Amino acid sequence: MTETVVTDAHSEPSSRPTSDLGRIAADSASRRSLLEPSTEMVIRSEKLNFFYDNSAQALFDVDIDVRRGQVVAFIGPSGCGKSTFLRTLNRMNDTIPNTRAEGLVQLDGVDIYSPDVDVVELRRRVGMVFQRPNPFPMSIYDNIAFGPRLHGKMTKSETDDLVERCLRGAALWDETRDRLKASALALSGGQQQRLCIARALANDPEVLLLDEPCSALDPNSTSKIEDLMFELRGNYTIIIVTHNMQQAARVSDRTAFFLKGKLIEEDATTEIFTRPSHDETEAYITGRFG
Amino acid sequence: MSQAPRNAADGTPSPIQPGPAIKKRKSANKPDIKGSIGVFFSGGALSFVLVAALALFALLFFRGASAFWPRPLTEWKMENGQTFLVEEFETKEDGSIRGRIANREYQDGRLDFVAEKPELIASRSRPENAVRMERTENGPFHGYLLSEGANDEGVEGYRVQRPNGDELFFPSENVLRVQYPNQLSFIGRVGTWLGNVGRFIVEVPREANTEGGVLSPLVGTALMVFLMTLMVMPFGVLAAVYLNEYARDSWFTRVARVAVNNLAGVPSIVYGVFGLGFLIYGLGDSIDSLFFGVGDGDMPIFGSPGLLWASVTMALLTVPVVVVATEEGLRAIPREQRDGALALGATRWEMLSRVILPGAKPGILTGAILAISRAAGEVAPLMLTGVVGFEPDLPISTEAPFLHLQERFMHLGFHIYAVGFQSPNVEAAEPLVYATASLLLVLVISLNLVAIRWRTKVRRSLQGR
Numbered sequence: 001m002t003e004t005v006v007t008d009a010h011s012e013p014s015s016r017p018t019s020d021l022g023r024i025a026a027d028s029a030s031r032r033s034l035l036e037p038s039t040e041m042v043i044r045s046e047k048l049n050f051f052y053d054n055s056a057q058a059l060f061d062v063d064i065d066v067r068r069g070q071v072v073a074f075i076g077p078s079g080c081g082k083s084t085f086l087r088t089l090n091r092m093n094d095t096i097p098n099t100r101a102e103g104l105v106q107l108d109g110v111d112i113y114s115p116d117v118d119v120v121e122l123r124r125r126v127g128m129v130f131q132r133p134n135p136f137p138m139s140i141y142d143n144i145a146f147g148p149r150l151h152g153k154m155t156k157s158e159t160d161d162l163v164e165r166c167l168r169g170a171a172l173w174d175e176t177r178d179r180l181k182a183s184a185l186a187l188s189g190g191q192q193q194r195l196c197i198a199r200a201l202a203n204d205p206e207v208l209l210l211d212e213p214c215s216a217l218d219p220n221s222t223s224k225i226e227d228l229m230f231e232l233r234g235n236y237t238i239i240i241v242t243h244n245m246q247q248a249a250r251v252s253d254r255t256a257f258f259l260k261g262k263l264i265e266e267d268a269t270t271e272i273f274t275r276p277s278h279d280e281t282e283a284y285i286t287g288r289f290g
Numbered sequence: 291m292s293q294a295p296r297n298a299a300d301g302t303p304s305p306i307q308p309g310p311a312i313k314k315r316k317s318a319n320k321p322d323i324k325g326s327i328g329v330f331f332s333g334g335a336l337s338f339v340l341v342a343a344l345a346l347f348a349l350l351f352f353r354g355a356s357a358f359w360p361r362p363l364t365e366w367k368m369e370n371g372q373t374f375l376v377e378e379f380e381t382k383e384d385g386s387i388r389g390r391i392a393n394r395e396y397q398d399g400r401l402d403f404v405a406e407k408p409e410l411i412a413s414r415s416r417p418e419n420a421v422r423m424e425r426t427e428n429g430p431f432h433g434y435l436l437s438e439g440a441n442d443e444g445v446e447g448y449r450v451q452r453p454n455g456d457e458l459f460f461p462s463e464n465v466l467r468v469q470y471p472n473q474l475s476f477i478g479r480v481g482t483w484l485g486n487v488g489r490f491i492v493e494v495p496r497e498a499n500t501e502g503g504v505l506s507p508l509v510g511t512a513l514m515v516f517l518m519t520l521m522v523m524p525f526g527v528l529a530a531v532y533l534n535e536y537a538r539d540s541w542f543t544r545v546a547r548v549a550v551n552n553l554a555g556v557p558s559i560v561y562g563v564f565g566l567g568f569l570i571y572g573l574g575d576s577i578d579s580l581f582f583g584v585g586d587g588d589m590p591i592f593g594s595p596g597l598l599w600a601s602v603t604m605a606l607l608t609v610p611v612v613v614v615a616t617e618e619g620l621r622a623i624p625r626e627q628r629d630g631a632l633a634l635g636a637t638r639w640e641m642l643s644r645v646i647l648p649g650a651k652p653g654i655l656t657g658a659i660l661a662i663s664r665a666a667g668e669v670a671p672l673m674l675t676g677v678v679g680f681e682p683d684l685p686i687s688t689e690a691p692f693l694h695l696q697e698r699f700m701h702l703g704f705h706i707y708a709v710g711f712q713s714p715n716v717e718a719a720e721p722l723v724y725a726t727a728s729l730l731l732v733l734v735i736s737l738n739l740v741a742i743r744w745r746t747k748v749r750r751s752l753q754g755r
Contacts, residue, residue, distance in 0.1 A: 092633060095629070095632055120637060123632070124634075130626055130629060130633075134627050134630040135630075137649050138648070146644070150636050200633075203634060
């Protein structure tokens with residue numbers, strides 16, 4: 001497993017000791033300890049199985065509980081099912097033909113795969129940011145207002161307020177306040193990704209799913225996104241898929257390790273990176289495979 | 291992160307060992323003949339194409355423009371005693387001079403163009419007061435103006451003299467313009483030329499297309515193209531949206547796509563036959579009998595060729611290019627943008643209408659450009675579905691219903707053919723063929739330029755530049 005984003009100058013990916021990641025995790029955990037850990041469950045999955053093309057099984061009996069306001073990182077080698085699992089949480093996999101999910105996924109205690117669930121409302125409450133920044137080819141302003149305009153009429157001043165609030169929330173306001181009407185595609189990659197986060201925030205979601213949000217960004221932009229996640233923590237439940245274990249150690253409260261479609265273990269991030277309870281986890285985070 | 295090996299003792303880099311040599315091949319010093327030949331032929335082919343295109347434009351524009359140049363009138367006193375006022379065009383290879391003598395009704399059934407050997411002409415002169423009058427009938431008149439005013443019967447008009455001395459009277463209503471071509475300075479000639487070009491565009495054709503302008507074909511072409519665009523764009527775009535967005539990739543969509551592509555290759559006259567057989571005799575007749583109570587033997591209204599059916603036929607002909615271009619535009623939208631819209635809670639239709647279609651605008655505009663250029667230049671299907679050679683009345687008027695969809699109309703492309711080959715006065719019509727062809731060319735090129743500029747602008751704004 002080679003890392004695409006390396007922010008730590010001392011790192012040597014081939015022989016990264018567990019204690020290094022553990023130290024990073026402990027450091028960031030101590031900085032965040034002022035946040036009262038919530039016990040309220042937002043997302044729960046039970047025995048979730050997922051199939052592509054009606055036969056190839058991508059997920060095997062995934063059980064996980066995500067508590068409100070926490071940042072959860074999904075790690076694991078490529079093709080381990082972490083992105084697939086992420087996309088079951090807002091039913092984005094519905095857009096791929098011939099796929100099937102079995103088992104239970106609950107948002108606030110409601111089964112999101114039950115037939116009377118409105119997918120539009122589900123996706124409003126569970127926002128998503130993708131690997132590659134995907135602003136729409138329209139102005140910055142219209143990008144932010146896109147989601148809210150889908151879900152109801154708003155006056156001009158309400159929209160203005162919302163756009164400013166979301167851009168401030170995504171730490172993008174100072175850079176864009178003078179060119180809200182300019183095309184979003186004129187922004188840099190990192191700004192575009194923060195715009196996508198702001199766009200997701202505009203829907204006022206409970207949960208934010210980030211699918212490798214920094215893998216296409218340079219280290220500077222990556223650290224801005226990580227700072228942003230730190231700011232958003234507590235107000236939003238954030239689930240982030242990442243290939244960068246240092247990022248997982250830095251930003252997350254809890255970490256889940258996936259391997260071959262199975263959830264191997266899920267625990268507090270400091271625990272995972274200092275005392276993993278499974279050999280596979282230890283092998284992966286110490287860089288012995290993957 | 292490869293580093294030069296370091297000297298363990300003091301950390302200074304050790305000297306670099308020479309590696310394998312990077313030498314030029316032996317052949318590299320020889321001249322690259324094959325490459326030069328390749329450059330020569332490919333560059334030559336490009337220049338040939340450019341020269342051919344430039345020659346085409348130059349020929350059309352020069353011949354077309356010279357048709358409007360006010361030439362002086364020369365008085366020919368012939369050896370046999372006849373006198374002509376001739377607008378001289380050219381000296382032929384055998385030495386004879388070709389020119390227009392006008393005054394068609396007095397030429398004993400001959401046309402008003404002559405070509406005479408110089409030895410048969412006793413003298414040539416340029417009388418200052420020679421006049422050229424454009425008339426509503428019988429083409430121009432060359433002669434001398436004696437006086438203006440009412441004649442003995444009180445009719446306003448012009449008393450004129452033919453070159454042979456006969457006096458004539460033309461009522462004002464038959465005279466369009468009076469010019470003294472021999473008194474014009476160069477500036478005056480340019481002014482007259484500009485006026486003639488302007489009149490060519492704003493006047494309707496007269497005298498079986500041999501005189502007057504091309505307003506009717508111009509308006510007919512524009513209206514047909516406009517109506518066609520109104521019809522073809524929604525249908526083509528919707529068909530492409532269905533094929534690309536809704537239909538799954540299956541046996542059916544593949545066949546449909548191949549069929550649409552092949553439709554673009556069907557000879558255009560086949561569309562004309564379809565338009566005549568199905569649209570006019572089928573649909574049109576049914577409309578007539580259902581809504582207008584037209585029975586057998588009555589004058590048909592929509593059951594005969596006209597503007598509407600010509601536009602519909604053209605829309606059918608151009609729908610494949612719109613579908614193909616739109617599909618390409620839709621395919622160019624990255625998957626991430628679709629996912630992004632859906633993940634924000636957009637329905638499929640909201641994703642399409644707010645993100646995908648606006649993003650596919652450049653592709654859609656490309657389709658429109660191709661459709662418009664094709665329709666503006668196509669002639670064959672129109673001959674069967676509504677275009678006629680001479681119909682000076684415009685299909686658009688101030689009388690209700692303003693737009694006369696059932697009427698036959700003129701078209702620039704067909705006008706070129708009709709003027710050139712179906713005109714009773716071929717020599718008078720010939721320059722108009724070039725002029726009309728130039729105009730058609732200018733029209734199509736400027737339509738394209740406008741559309742391309744628009745597309746560039748849309749593309750820029752989409753990309754945020």
